[in-house]
Amino acid sequence: MAIKVHGIALSTCTGRVLLCLLEKGLEYEIVPLDLANSAHKKQPYLSLNPFGQIPAFEDGDVQIFESRAITKYLSRKYKDTGIDLLGSSSLTETTIVDTWMEVESHQYNVPMQKIIRQMIVNPAYGIASDEKIIEEELEKLGKVLDVYEERLSKCKYLAGDFYSLADLHHVPYLVYFMRTLKSSVITSRPHVNAWWKDISSRPASVKLAESMRI
Amino acid sequence: MAIKVHGIALSTCTGRVLLCLLEKGLEYEIVPLDLANSAHKKQPYLSLNPFGQIPAFEDGDVQIFESRAITKYLSRKYKDTGIDLLGSSSLTETTIVDTWMEVESHQYNVPMQKIIRQMIVNPAYGIASDEKIIEEELEKLGKVLDVYEERLSKCKYLAGDFYSLADLHHVPYLVYFMRTLKSSVITSRPHVNAWWKDISSRPASVKLAESMRI
Structure with missing residues (x-):
């Protein structure tokens, strides 16, 4: 299943995740949210991010929120794809x-x-x-x-x-x-x-x- | 060489580090700082924490600042001492x-x-x-x-x-x-x-x- 980023590219927190995906050269899909109608403050979105903030992230069965936790996950899971971003050598x-x-x-x-x-x-x-x-x-x-x-x-x-x-x-x-x-x-x-x-x-x-x- | 924590126990950021040391059962020494005379805003302390905040941390030759980076270091370095604090199993x-x-x-x-x-x-x-x-x-x-x-x-x-x-x-x-x-x-x-x-x-x-x- 493809990687899904729920958010909008204009959001700096969403951007943090997108930048990590771009550095890793990974395929992904942005799932846009109807922020004007507060879609991020309602279900089903709240089950992806209980704080009602963007982004939320899915990689198959894995669901994560908090942009910096998502970039760490991507850097660990796809350690050998693209450059190492975590200083993993020591x-x-x-x-x-x-x-x-x-x-x-x-x-x-x-x-x-x-x-x-x-x-x-x-x-x-x-x-x-x-x-x-x-x-x-x-x-x-x-x-x-x-x-x-x-x-x-x-x-x-x-x-x-x-x-x-x-x-x-x-x-x-x-x-x-x-x-x-x-x-x-x-x-x-x-x-x-x-x-x-x-x-x-x-x-x-x-x-x-x-x-x-x- | 012993673990040294530069700070004061009353500080919540220092406390975060001390709590991790206590959970791990590690020996440590608190090096008190003369905060009233702004010792944390001057050398030699600034070479330990360039932001002039407490705590700073030393474990032999390793010097670290930012309390949450110190707790992560301790949890990795002393993974097998006391309980695992990083969910390292997967x-x-x-x-x-x-x-x-x-x-x-x-x-x-x-x-x-x-x-x-x-x-x-x-x-x-x-x-x-x-x-x-x-x-x-x-x-x-x-x-x-x-x-x-x-x-x-x-x-x-x-x-x-x-x-x-x-x-x-x-x-x-x-x-x-x-x-x-x-x-x-x-x-x-x-x-x-x-x-x-x-x-x-x-x-x-x-x-x-x-x-x-x-």
Whole structure:
């Protein structure tokens, strides 16, 4: 049975899963959801994701939700298809990938989610953006990226000299962020900028970005 | 060389690591930090955790930060010491543990962190609590726990009928939360309450809770 992703390509969480599928070169089907009619808040969707969020994922009999759990599953199940994304060669590498995945979740994702909501999502729905929130969260994001700048001066990717889920998880939000007037937050940091140029030019990232046009 | 945890037992993120060490029955040393003088924001600590947060962790030559990356490292490195905390027997179990660890990070941790800041941390520092934030975040937490209630009506623990990191990661915040006047958010949900009674009565959890007295 084919891999099914329930969601929409415009969603950054759905995008995280699609990017992993693209990196692995796996066939998949996007099952669109009628979000306007809150299909994700009702059955049968809630049986796939009880939190009523997108995406949800099916691989034959396997059903998973939470985008980062789905990418980990794909990286383990299809370890030998395409590149290894988990630093599986040693416990040390696995641990460094884990660490920078946690950094993405707990340091980067928190301000970035709020910035993208204010700068991309709200305008798309005709809702006014809150400039105060944008400025506050940009300041927090800048501090996080200062640590990234230092880190990326020592190695090409976040977990070392190999591309991994730790990098991949950052891509969907950055696709949107780099289209805003605040992209200098990235471009002004030379090593972060070089990292973004590298990871965004991967064929899978280019393909994902094409599908993320609001 | 002994395992070293740089942090303080009162910190919930430090507590997450200590609880994993206690479950595994491993020897460790807590290296206290002079937080009042911002030792965590200066060198040499920043070389252990570049984000200037606690905890940081050392196991011989291995240095790790981000509490959930540390617990995963411990669970892998000391897989055969004490109980398995990662659902390592199959990809399906590993994936379900991953999923509920992500739920902890992205659904539960977000409101819980704000509630504990307002109800426990601020009063300890003589800062007024914001009742509006508490009420808003309690409502969000309640919705998350409604999903937990349904989940825990089907299995004893979050990832199935076995205790795992998915449960363990919830413990430190709940230790504090259950001492507040809002503990009925847990006790009013029978399956969540039974789960909490079970996981909080584990010897490791009891020992951790004893060290979390403000």
